Amino acid sequence: MERVGVFVCHCGSNIGSVVDCAKVAEELRNYPNVVHSVDYKYMCSEPGQNLIKEAVKEHNLNRVVVCSCSPRMHENTFRACVAQAGLNPYMFEMANIREHCSWVHAGHNEEATAKAIDLAKMAVAKVCKNKELKKGHSPVTKRALVVGGGIAGIQAALDIANNGYQVDILERTPSIGGKMAQIDKTFPTIDCSACILTPRMVEASSHPNIKLITFAELEKVEGYVGNFDVTIRSKARSVDMSKCTGCGTCMTKCPGKADDEFNMNLQKRPAIYTPFPQAIPNKPVIDRESCLKFKSRKDGKDVCGICAKVCPAGAIDYEQEDEIFVEHYGAIVMATGYDQFDHSVYGEYGYGKYPDVISGLHFERLVNASGPTMGHIVRPSDHKEPKTVVMVKCVGSRDPEHGKSYCSRTCCMYSAKQATLIRDHCPDTKVYIFYMDVRTPGKGYDEFYNRTREEYGVEYIRGRVSKIYQDGEQLIVKGEDSLLGRPVEILADMVILADAMIPQNDAAKMAQIVGIGYDNDGWFTEAHAKLGPVETHTAGIFLAGACQGPKDIPDTVAQAGAAAVKVCGLLSKDQLETDPCTSEIDPALCAGCGHCVGVCPYKAISLETIEERKAGKTISRQVAKVNASLCQGCGACTVTCRSSAANLNHFTNAQILAEVDALCQTIL
Amino acid sequence: MLEMQQEMRKVAKELLESGEATVVIGWEKGALPYQTSPVLIRSAEETEKLVWDEYCQQNLSNYLIDFVYSDEKVAIFAKGCDTRAFNRLVQDKRIKAEQFTVIGVPCPGMKDRKQAAKGVADVPLAKACQECRYPNPVYANRTLGQPVTPRATAPDYSDVEAIEAMSADEKAKFWQEQYSKCIRCYACRNVCPACNCTNCIFDQSKSGWQSKDINASENQFYGITRAFHVAGRCIECGQCDMVCPSDVPIMLMNKKAKKDLDQLFGQYDAGLETESLIPLGRYDVNDPEEFM
Numbered sequence: 001m002e003r004v005g006v007f008v009c010h011c012g013s014n015i016g017s018v019v020d021c022a023k024v025a026e027e028l029r030n031y032p033n034v035v036h037s038v039d040y041k042y043m044c045s046e047p048g049q050n051l052i053k054e055a056v057k058e059h060n061l062n063r064v065v066v067c068s069c070s071p072r073m074h075e076n077t078f079r080a081c082v083a084q085a086g087l088n089p090y091m092f093e094m095a096n097i098r099e100h101c102s103w104v105h106a107g108h109n110e111e112a113t114a115k116a117i118d119l120a121k122m123a124v125a126k127v128c129k130n131k132e133l134k135k136g137h138s139p140v141t142k143r144a145l146v147v148g149g150g151i152a153g154i155q156a157a158l159d160i161a162n163n164g165y166q167v168d169i170l171e172r173t174p175s176i177g178g179k180m181a182q183i184d185k186t187f188p189t190i191d192c193s194a195c196i197l198t199p200r201m202v203e204a205s206s207h208p209n210i211k212l213i214t215f216a217e218l219e220k221v222e223g224y225v226g227n228f229d230v231t232i233r234s235k236a237r238s239v240d241m242s243k244c245t246g247c248g249t250c251m252t253k254c255p256g257k258a259d260d261e262f263n264m265n266l267q268k269r270p271a272i273y274t275p276f277p278q279a280i281p282n283k284p285v286i287d288r289e290s291c292l293k294f295k296s297r298k299d300g301k302d303v304c305g306i307c308a309k310v311c312p313a314g315a316i317d318y319e320q321e322d323e324i325f326v327e328h329y330g331a332i333v334m335a336t337g338y339d340q341f342d343h344s345v346y347g348e349y350g351y352g353k354y355p356d357v358i359s360g361l362h363f364e365r366l367v368n369a370s371g372p373t374m375g376h377i378v379r380p381s382d383h384k385e386p387k388t389v390v391m392v393k394c395v396g397s398r399d400p401e402h403g404k405s406y407c408s409r410t411c412c413m414y415s416a417k418q419a420t421l422i423r424d425h426c427p428d429t430k431v432y433i434f435y436m437d438v439r440t441p442g443k444g445y446d447e448f449y450n451r452t453r454e455e456y457g458v459e460y461i462r463g464r465v466s467k468i469y470q471d472g473e474q475l476i477v478k479g480e481d482s483l484l485g486r487p488v489e490i491l492a493d494m495v496i497l498a499d500a501m502i503p504q505n506d507a508a509k510m511a512q513i514v515g516i517g518y519d520n521d522g523w524f525t526e527a528h529a530k531l532g533p534v535e536t537h538t539a540g541i542f543l544a545g546a547c548q549g550p551k552d553i554p555d556t557v558a559q560a561g562a563a564a565v566k567v568c569g570l571l572s573k574d575q576l577e578t579d580p581c582t583s584e585i586d587p588a589l590c591a592g593c594g595h596c597v598g599v600c601p602y603k604a605i606s607l608e609t610i611e612e613r614k615a616g617k618t619i620s621r622q623v624a625k626v627n628a629s630l631c632q633g634c635g636a637c638t639v640t641c642r643s644s645a646a647n648l649n650h651f652t653n654a655q656i657l658a659e660v661d662a663l664c665q666t667i668l
Numbered sequence: 669m670l671e672m673q674q675e676m677r678k679v680a681k682e683l684l685e686s687g688e689a690t691v692v693i694g695w696e697k698g699a700l701p702y703q704t705s706p707v708l709i710r711s712a713e714e715t716e717k718l719v720w721d722e723y724c725q726q727n728l729s730n731y732l733i734d735f736v737y738s739d740e741k742v743a744i745f746a747k748g749c750d751t752r753a754f755n756r757l758v759q760d761k762r763i764k765a766e767q768f769t770v771i772g773v774p775c776p777g778m779k780d781r782k783q784a785a786k787g788v789a790d791v792p793l794a795k796a797c798q799e800c801r802y803p804n805p806v807y808a809n810r811t812l813g814q815p816v817t818p819r820a821t822a823p824d825y826s827d828v829e830a831i832e833a834m835s836a837d838e839k840a841k842f843w844q845e846q847y848s849k850c851i852r853c854y855a856c857r858n859v860c861p862a863c864n865c866t867n868c869i870f871d872q873s874k875s876g877w878q879s880k881d882i883n884a885s886e887n888q889f890y891g892i893t894r895a896f897h898v899a900g901r902c903i904e905c906g907q908c909d910m911v912c913p914s915d916v917p918i919m920l921m922n923k924k925a926k927k928d929l930d931q932l933f934g935q936y937d938a939g940l941e942t943e944s945l946i947p948l949g950r951y952d953v954n955d956p957e958e959f960m
Contacts, residue, residue, distance in 0.1 A: 512953040591866040593760040595949035607761075619737045622761060640949060642897040643865040644875060657876045 009043035009068035018102035088132035125662035133580035150178020152545025153335035159564030161209035175279035188448035225540030238286035243315035250307035258290035341396035341500035386493030396500030411498035582631035589645035596637035604630035689743035702784035725778035729753035747775035749905035752939030753861030772805025796906020856908035899925035
């Protein structure tokens with residue numbers, strides 16, 4: 001006999017100001033199978049939970065319905081409460097009368113109350129069909145994978161490794177280091193980026209618990225929390241890592257030339273190369289696109305081979321091929337970073353065709369002592385020192401029409417930093433910064449900005465730049481000073497555009513491979529904006545750094561540490577509890593068509609052969625079977641199955657039909 | 669057609685005499701000229717019963733399900749739509765292709781037996797046959813005669829578009845009228861090559877999906893559910909329209925589903941092959957996620 005208790009929550013005024021909670025409780029009191037129904041200000045509070053526990057005892061309840069917020073918010077709270085009251089935690093249902101009702105129907109109190117009553121009745125109808133379910137257990141592989149070897153990935157890996165767990169860093173370029181390696185100085189302290197990064201890179205590479213997998217791509221992720229099977233493609237380096245000593249002779253003799261990506265194409269690099277002198281591993285790779293030998297092979301010839309001739313270790317291996325292997329991990333940290341917005345979409349900034357209109361990251365390489373100009377700030381066009389520099393902020397940021405609607409968070413500070421660097425290096429050079437707003441929330445940030453203006457004499461002009469065009473050797477920058485309300489025209493030698501931070505161009509593909517969400521811009525989606533900022537909706541996969549959204553280095557490092565803690569918490573367990581809300585297939589109903597196999601995103605369903613008696617003989621036929629530890633309970637199979645053989649525990653066809661019936665009866 | 673009929677009888681005879689087949693599935697004359705029916709031939713003498721006329725519309729492939737666990741060697745005559753039905757059954761893993769001998773018969777199009785029953789002088793082709801794009805067998809162990817030219821090159825959705833142009837109220841009224849005629853005999857389901865489940869949900873009376881009541885609401889639920897169940901799997905043979913004793917335009921709903929699916933997931937004609945996954949039976953990471 002079902003004995004249901006209904007508890008209606010006011011959520012302070014969140015629900016109570018729109019929904020008549022007392023009326024909901026009263027209506028439900030007369031609903032079939034309901035033996036107890038009350039309303040209370042905060043059901044999730046301790047007194048609220050005690051109300052449930054006492055009522056279970058007093059009224060001998062065997063099922064509980066709480067009408068409150070989204071199950072995402074408090075389902076676990078109430079399941080635990082119901083379990084403490086001695087019931088199976090799955091003999092509980094939640095009616096969402098906040099997000100689904102009071103918040104969206106404010107001002108329509110009567111209708112909202114009627115809807116809340118319907119939602120409550122549906123929950124009662126469903127809970128009456130609930131079955132006692134038990135959690136399962138699965139083992140944990142005590143090893144983590146960090147995808148991306150920038151500062152986020154390095155920091156996350158170090159923190160995990162220092163907690164005593166094995167961790168691999170997967171990096172797609174030939175070296176770890178990421179964007180931070182390209183940056184010259186860091187705000188607000190102006191310490192050298194490489195000086196603080198390279199010790200961490202060395203620490204990561206020499207850590208006994210860390211393995212670096214560089215020049216490799218993530219191909220496939222299968223499995224589930226605690227038990228991921230990751231397929232990795234190790235790209236052919238054309239250099240035998242076990243023989244190469246990193247002497248660099250090959251690089252000095254290589255006649256091949258390619259754009260130097262690390263230096264933002266401001267110079268050329270050889271075809272056999274390391275991205276930068278402090279690269280880790282400091283062993284080169286051959287870029288087969290620009291290598292003379294590989295290019296000639298396409299035409300059926302086989303020339304050059306100088307690197308192999310000069311290599312004292314005999315490490316060059318032109319026949320190397322991509323290697324594909326599978327590794328097992330318990331947790332994955334995504335730290336794939338960001339990319340820079342391409343300002344060539346802006347006609348007013350010259351579509352990217354003026355050589356002296358450069359991006360912020362270009363400038364980092366120009367001002368860097370190991371960069372193409374040895375740290376001398378010169379114009380890319382004629383290598384003359386610029387006497388007037390104009391900086392433009394929010395290029396691609398806060399511009400939904402041409403770029404992105406969001407603020408890239410770092411540009412205000414890096415523009416200020418770059419302006420002070422220009423004034424330090426070239427005291428005679430004037431610097432103007434066009435801005436919409438100056439945003440400096442961060443420790444020591446506003447002070448830095450003030451120094452930029454007051455001590456370094458950088459001139460800030462509030463307004464947009466309407467046009468930049470070439471006039472002889474110089475650039476004319478036209479804009480508006482919106483504080484003075486008059487047009488401005490500056491004759492500049494160089495213009496630096498503070499390009500927005502955007503996701504990596506293959507972020508969406510990457511998210512699909514690992515099975516996590518991403519937003520409209522392509523940033524990976526965290527589980528909860530406030531309470532789950534490093535978790536994803538896929539258990540066991542965490543986020544670190546700018547792959548989740550624009551971030552500066554301090555925030556990235558902090559988030560990497562947070563992700564590492566979550567990983568360690570997961571890996572510290574010997575086994576994980578598994579959700580019993582998984583799909584099951586009734587072999588008696590299953591026709592074995594296998595369409596559920598194709599539709600399952602988690603590859604949790606396979607066909608197995610069973611034996612049956614039919615027409616007087618034993619026959620064998622195929623039926624579908626669900627692997628409960630792979631099943632995530634999405635329900636795709638249940639809607640694909642025509643004969644309703646597939647049924648999702650806790651969301652069974654019978655439960656959903658009961659809800660629909662409850663709703664339809666109300667309308668009639 | 670007579671020539672083809674002679675050829676079919678000859679082939680059936682050979683198959684039975686050689687022991688290559690113990691049963692041949694084809695068509696025989698019915699009580700009335702337009703009532704040509706399926707027949708199972710088990711001996712060489714019986715092959716004279718086989719006919720090939722303008723009323724061989726019945727799709728024979730569904731009979732194969734009955735032979736899956738039998739030791740009989742089955743040969744089957746198959747028009748374009750019968751072979752698409754054959755592929756449908758293979759793709760749904762209800763039969764194994766290699767178990768059966770399929771003798772393909774290019775089809776000139778079959779006449780509308782409902783019109784013939786009314787005594788129409790010049791009986792037109794059945795609607796599905798008028799719109800048929802695959803009259804030649806798409807799978808066969810051997811094919812008789814010469815291929816014919818398809819009667820249509822592109823799907824004709826003019827009937828679907830006429831319904832789409834209606835207002836919501838008009839649509840509701842239209843379907844209400846159509847399905848109030850339905851007597852829930854399930855003939856459309858029984859004859860359908862896509863309705864091949866071992867346990868149809870409409871037979872699971874205790875599950876609560878559908879009551880046994882016959883009224884417009886329950887009938888519409890049946891019709892809509894069946895249309896969803898065959899969506900992306902319907903091979904457009906028009907058997908459902910042919911067998912419906914109440915003249916419910918069942919194919920109209922199937923065509924609407926196909927039109928929508930083609931728009932959402934790209935053109936897909938079911939039963940042309942068995943390798944690709946059906947539009948509603950595959951998870952694709954590139955599927956649009958506009959709702960997220």
